[in-house]
Structure formats: structure tokens, C-alpha cells
Amino acid sequence: MFENLKAQPADKILALMQAYKEDPRDTKIDLGVGVYKNAEGVTPVMRAIKAAEKRLWEEETTKSYVALAGDPAFSDALIALVLGDAVERANVAAAATPGGTGAVRHAFEMARMANPDVRVFVSDPTWPNHLSILKFMGLPTISYRYFDNATGAVNFEGMLEDLSQAKKGDLVLLHGCCHNPSGANLNLTQWQAVVDLLLKTGATPMIDIAYQGFGDGLEDDAAGTRLVASSIPECLIAASCSKNFGVYRERTGLLMAVSQDASARKLNQGTLAYLNRQNFSFPPDHGARLVTMVLTDEDLRADWAAELEDVRKGMLDLREQLASELQRLSGSDRFGFIAQHRGMFSRLGCSPEQVETLRADHGIYMVGDSRLNIAGLNKTTVPILAKAIIDSGI
Ligand code: LMR
DSSP, rough: OOOGGGOOOOOHHHHHHHHHHOOOOOOOOESSSSSSOOSSSSSOOOHHHHHHHHHHHHHHHOOOOOOOOOOHHHHHHHHHHHHHHHSSSGGGEEEEESHHHHHHHHHHHHHHOOOOOOOOEESSSOOOHHHHHHHHHHHOOOEEEOEETTTTEEEEEHHHHHHHHHHHTEEEEESSSOTTOOOOOOOHHHHHHHHHHHHHHOOOEEEEETTTSSSSOHHHHHHHHHHHHHHOEEEEEEOOTTTSSSSGGGEEEEEEEEHHHHHHHHHHHHHHHHHHHTTTTSSHHHHHHHHHHHHHOOOOOHHHHHHHHHHHHHHHHHHHHHHHHHHHHSSSTTHHHHHHHHHEEOOOOOOHHHHHHHHHOEEEEEEEEEEEGGGGGOTHHHHHHHHHHHHHHH
């Protein structure tokens, strides 16, 4: 039977990760997969997570099942982190999922259950796995203009023009902050314009928020998501804890469905639990429990927020360094957008051939669309990258 299988295309980001591992050059620089690394190239376990883990080991008395939608305390804590007091807790249905990707997949499933003809509007570009999952599910996608390679900024007019084609029953996928892969984000005035347009079209927003705290801070990074959740009758929000809590391999995410009233919430809650049961039954608990412990303990939370803030500022410093080094070498401001972008990624806007030259000639690994992971750099490698960019004619 299995001889009938067709080979599937490798995920570009994960294939790059593998190619980097296999490269014997000791000067190689990994700017590929979206994993935070400190100046020593290490992805640390955050201090508060480590402390929570120790406490959990001492206190946990059972590994029995928790609940289909995960521990309600995790939902409460993460809803509060993402949504603040933008909406009534009673109107939010939520289920823990294996990572943010699990939440994304469920959100698409839920939209299709509600409307078998759903069309999903996705930014051009978007995280490649959004497209891959949508293709796998056979859902029609419509891309809307988002990133302008020429300016390194959002093509906001184009975005609004394309989104005006959406209609009731469509899903519009937005990145809550730190847009992946471009690094270019909406300001709050632009979020408001998107909200107004969505209200006009009747389309349902879905927000993927995977980098809260990596851009302008925990509160600012959630501002657009909160605006959407408080202004539009219904929305879906897929949140990931992989990056901001550094619990990548624990697969810790939450899907939230925000509605207008408690009876809609009940239906949504049942649907989310059903989706968990059909796909994997109970969601992973370990990472969710650690995150809950950190968010509900004053000292752990303060320490986590401080460490996250250091991570964020470190990435901002690297952005500024890289932009100014490129300005010095190129004698122009054309790379100024790198300092304006937020989060882990920036898209350089160069060709796949130039990305390949950087890899082949300089051992610099970035995703083929010219997305670079800022956190893969340090003070020593910034000038090396800047020189390689200029030497490659970018
Ligand atoms: C990325 O975009 O590199 C991360 O979200 C990791 C992944 O799974 O692709």
C-alpha cells in the first residue's frame, strides 16, 4: 500500500536547519530557523521556567489526564497575557494545543467546520507552514499584499485594497506582532483601519501571535490583537509560548475563540475540545503547567518578564548595529528598515540567488526568501554579515 505514497516536499526552514548542521565550516552563521539564541549561540532554558520545573518535579504527584481542553488555569493565564482586559473572560473559549502550530491548524479546522466554503486570506509573504497546512487541508487561499521588498515596509494601501475583497464567511489571517517572515508590522492606526475594514466586509479575523514580548514589549505587542478582539464580534487567536517562554520542544500553545456572549462561547468551547479529542485527545501538559506556574507566581513572573525584556533589547541592539554597519559599508540608508523591523526576523528583500551566494561563499544561512533571524547574530558576527551582504552585491 505505502508504495503509493508520493514523496512530500521538505519544509524549507527545517531543511535549512539540517543543511547548516551538516556544513563543516567553523565560520558558518545560522540565521535560519526561528529559535532564539544568546550571544554564545545557546537557546537557554529561561530562569523562571527552570525554577518552575524544579518545583513541579517536587510537587507533582500524578501524571493522570487533565482535561480535553487542557488545564483551565493555563487558559486563564494565557488569555490574560494575550488579551489583558480587552474582552470579558466569559466570552472566550480556549483549548491548549501542541504548540502554536496546533492552534493554527485547529483554527483552520474550526473555520472549515463553520463554513465548508471558507477562503483564507494570507499575507504575502507569510510563515511558509501556514501555506503548507492550508494546502494540505485543501482550503482555498487568497494572498493579500503585505510586504514591499523595495521599501522594507508594509504596503498598507495594497493590503487594504486586497482585504476589501474578503466577505462574510472568509477568514483573514493576521500576525499579531513581529510578522514572520518580514519583520514589518502594523502600527495601531493601521490596525484600526484593518478593524474598520473587517467590520465592513464581515470577514472573520484569525490572529497568529507567536512572538509576544519580542517586539516592543509584552503589552505593546498585544495591542493590535486586543483591538481586534474588542472590536469585532468574533475572532480566533492562536498563541504560542514556544518563543517567549523558550519552551519550544514542550509544544505549548492555546487557541482562543472570542465571541459576543456566553452561549456562543459554550458552542465554541465544545468545538475546541472536540477538535482536540479527534486529533490527539489530551493536549501536552508539561509546558502549559510551567507557563501557568510562571504567570501566576509573582516572583517567577517578574523574573521571566525581566529575562524576556533582556532578550528583546538584545535583539533590538543587534538590529541597530547591523543597520548602522550596513549604512557605513553601503554609504546609503537603504538598509534602515532593519532597525525599524521588530521581532526575530527581517526580510532583506534580495533574490534567492543572492541568498545562495551568502550560503555558498560565506557560510551564512538564511531562508530562501531572504528572511534572517536576528537572534542568530552577535556583536562579532554582525560586521561579518554586513560585509558579506555588500560583497554579494545586495
Ligand atoms: C520559524 O518560522 O522559523 C519558526 O516558527 C519555526 C518553524 O517551525 O518554522
